[in-house]
Amino acid sequence: MRILKESDIDKLTLADNQLFVEVFSDPELCRKLLERVLGIEVDHVEFVTAEKTLFPEPGARFVRMDVYVRDADNTVYDIEMQTTDKRDFMLRSRYYLSAIDSDCIKAGEPYKRLRPCYVIFICTFDPFGRDLPRYTITPHCREDV
Secondary structure (H helix, E strand, O other): OOOOOHHHHOOOOOOOHHHHHHHHOOHHHHHHHHHHHHOOOOOOEEEEEEEEEEOOOOOOOOEEEEEEEEEOOOOEEEEEEEOOOOOOHHHHHHHHHHHHHHHHOOOOOOHHHOOOEEEEEEEOOOOOOOOOOOOOOOOOOHHHO
16 A cells, blocks of 8 residues: 555545545445446445455466455445556456356355356446446347347
C-alpha cells in the first residue's frame, strides 16, 4: 500500500486502486454497489476480501481480484476496477470465473456445488464503443436466440 500525501487525497477517484479497495471492503458499501450495478437485491454481504489471490493450479497464472465478495446466499462476486483498455477483459473475466469455480469445489465434489458467480468490471472507458452505461454478458445457447 502506498502512502498518500495530503495534497494527493483531493485528486483521488474510485479509479484509484487503493481507494477503490478501501471503499468497497466495507460490506454495506459493497452491498449497495452490487445492488446498483446488477439491479438485484442483496440481503447482506457475508465476506469481503480485498485483493484476494487464487492459484488455479501449480504453475498456472494466478488471479488477483480487486474485491472478492460472498453474500448470504453464497453467491460470489469479483469486482474489478479497469482503467486501461487492454482489449482482453472478456478473456480475463473467463479466466477469473474459472479460477473462482475451481476454488469453490474440490476433486470429486459434484458440479452442483458451484456457486452463482458474477465477474464485474467497472471501466473508466467504454469497452464496446456503444455508449451504454452497462453491458451484461451471459452465456447462452445460440439455438435459443
